[in-house]
Amino acid sequence: MTKSSLPEPGEQINHYVSSEPFDPLAAEKLTPEQEKFYFASQRQLIWWKFKRHKLAVYSAAFLLFCYFVITFAEFFAPYDLAHRHVNHIYAPPQGIHLFEDGEFVGPRVYQRVRTLNLEVMKREYSVNYDKSYAINFFCKGDPYKLWGLFDGDRHLFCVEDGGSLFLLGTDRLGRDMFSRIIYGARISITIGLLGIAVSFILGITIGGLAGYYGGWVDVVVQRIIEVLQSIPSIPLWMALAAILPVTWSPILIYFGITIILGLLDWTGLARAVRSKLLSLREEDYVLASQLMGAKPRRIILRHLIPGFMSHLIASATITIPAMILGETSLSFLGLGLRPPVTSWGVLLNEAQNINVVVLYPWLILPVVPVILVILAFNFMGDGLRDAADPYN
Known part of the structure; x- marks a missing residue:
């Protein structure tokens, strides 16, 4: 509207009003994203903000995994809690090998040979690279009673007969530290x-x-x-x-x-x-x-x-x-x-x-x-x- 077209004092201004009806909702119409945000519950808002904290989400996933593992600890542990390996007292951790002579053979561990060093009175373990044992999954091992109710003997992984699997070594009684x-x-x-x-x-x-x-x-x-x-x-x-x-x-x-x-x-x-x-x-x-x-x-x-x-x-x-x-x-x-x-x-x-x-x-x-x-x-x-x- 130009200055020359402004109404004089006392003149009716109805003809300056638009003939289209005014819709107050049209001026405040929300986008789908805004509508989802404004109508969300407090729990949803907390969850959306929590997901933006990536380190917190990864930590929560790690804790859920830990609680899942301890729920089925007997299954995830390769040996029973009190299983003693008298020939592997204070055995160091074993490494897992996937290749032999440049070829993929799956997860395996090499044989351990124990000797007694009489000079320092210490058990010493050497690796025999000529003999290896395969690591099997969902295999039978030490029997257990899951939750004190159900008998079972299946474990997530174990080594074939004749071998030993100590991912984190053993203690003074020959018990597997990982388990x-x-x-x-x-x-x-x-x-x-x-x-x-x-x-x-x-x-x-x-x-x-x-x-x-x-x-x-x-x-x-x-x-x-x-x-x-x-x-x-x-x-x-x-x-x-x-x-x-x-x-x-x-x-x-x-x-x-x-x-x-x-x-x-x-x-x-x-x-x-x-x-x-x-x-x-x-x-x-x-x-x-x-x-x-x-x-x-x-x-x-x-x-x-x-x-x-x-x-x-x-x-x-x-x-x-x-x-x-x-x-x-x-x-x-x-x-x-x-x-x-x-x-x-x-x-x-x-x-x-x-x-x-x-x-x-x-x-x-x-x-x-x-x-x-x-x-x-x-x-x-x-x-x-x-x-x-x-x-x-």
Whole structure:
């Protein structure tokens, strides 16, 4: 519209209005991608943001693989947990070979020849390249009882009769380290899950009461948390673990260590729950629930806790590595799990002697899965925390 065509003051301007009807929805029409985003649930938004964190996704896949393996540990381990190879005590790790004389022959291992060096009183193993054994898959091996219910003898891989297969060497009793690491993962990884269950129950309950009621309840809870957090963790773990009677069965020792780890790791979660509830309890929907006669337990569990459940999930993935480290440290020092129970800490207990580590360095290999699992939990926790953060 030019300046000369502008209407005079008081003149009707109806003829300047377009004759086409105005559609307010047309101006705000969403593309399919925008519509998918705006109508997505909170769970979908968290999943989309989590997938962008590639390292967290790879870590989650690695952890799922670990839990799948320990579920069928008897199948994945080539030997039974207590199978002793008396002719292969302190045998070093074996290499797998795919070619012979330039031709592909499949995975094979060469024969090991043991000799005793009387000068240093040490068993020495040499490789006989003239004799090799094929590695078979889905073959019969040591019998086992899967989950204590089903009899079986099939293993993922094993060596043909007459040969030996020690991918990570053997220990002082001739037991395969690779098989024992797989069996030990079942204890070390699950103890974190059981411990976090105890920690969550205590943290949500105590922190929820402190945040919802406030006042003297909050003051008492905060003082208890400060006292517990002021005590060094490792000495406190050692003192409490030493109380467990040596006459207890391995199962009782396992649950005792789990409860100890859960009792000591609830303080951080309780503070997080308290701070969230202090801010959420002033919301209108909480007041509406109170006016309708809802009890505090229902308000906390049905209305307040779900409001920051994603934060609790992220906290759990960060707390589990601390519990795995706690069990490994206690067992390494001889104050946690004890044989015949096998965990990564129990396996590392045999590597306390520096002379043994120098002579047989493969005994310290159980520390590798400890590092990998803890790093995977931390990376996955970072990804979940960023995905659950509404301001990210």
